[in-house]
Amino acid sequence: MVRISLCMITKNEGRLLANCLNSVKDLVDEIVVVDTGSIDETKDIALSFGAKIYDFTWRDDFAAARNESLKHATGDWILVLDGDEELDEDGKKILREILISPDADGYSLPQLHYTNEHLTQTGIIKINHPRFKGYHVSEVIRLFKNSAEIFFDYCVHETVRESILRSGGKIMSLDVCIHHYQELKGIEDVERKQEVYFRLSLNNIKQYPNYAKSYNDVAIYYAAYKEDNLRALEYCKKAVELDPEKVEYLLNLSYRLRDLEMDDEAIEILNKYVQYRENEQVYRALGYMYYKKKSFEKAYESYNKALILGTSASEEVNRNLEILKKLMVN
16 A cells, blocks of 8 residues: 655644645655744644654755755655645546556656736636636646655745656656645735745855756846846846756747747747647647737637647637637628
8 A cells, every 4th residue: 555645834823724634644654744834823734634743943954944844754655745736626536546557657647726906917827716706827736656765855835746757757747736825814914925935046046056956046036026027037038048858938028028029039939949848738829929929820720739638728719719719700
């Protein structure tokens, strides 16, 4: 029987922690919580679920705290969640079946970030939900073998990716969603967290100058919170230079070019990408860029390709296609 350890780091997660633990209590065999200084009911809630709790002095390093949690895990596999996240109910069966005969050493899961505050951001998918109007998706490696060779790197936006690859391991995608409800903790908490991430991402760049994600994260902060698209563009370009196949970084670069009215440059980099790897998100971005330039036939073609590939924004894409049909007739 495969045993799974849930590993968490916490600080004042009392408001949402019970929901998180309820989402996996019938899946995991043990809960390991490393607490970095909670003064609310976080520890009491974790204890009520039978968690093993270890105190850890915070030192501006998420990887260090994560790795401390791994030290205490005894399961065959590690599942990582934060206190404001929940594992998808329908995905748990898939996860169990995969681990009976795994094909990889680590699995990347889609993380759905729900929002009411950032609905105008590019990449937001509008939804009918009792608490949120939209979400965007990122990929995170949150399920991996319990091995001394697998551990977290980087002080923020920490990941086990590099350690898995260094050890000759394999990473695959798994269609089991992690629902991220950070905004339920309050927008002030979100903004405070973004400031911390920005500062630590700059530290990451100093310590790990070849880590593309830090440049991308800094770019997002400059664009969203400082409204400095020129500075954001500089960091976007570096992220894509370091990891040209990462579609998330390419899209962010295209958004910054778009916001600076550099539409032709944005279209060029998007078209270069789909020449060797088709991607529905890139086609959607192309659709918008062509629409903006009033190239309606090219916009229609791009949106239609996104639909054929299978897009999570099919309702929006179909609506855009109908608009474009009328525009092409006129």
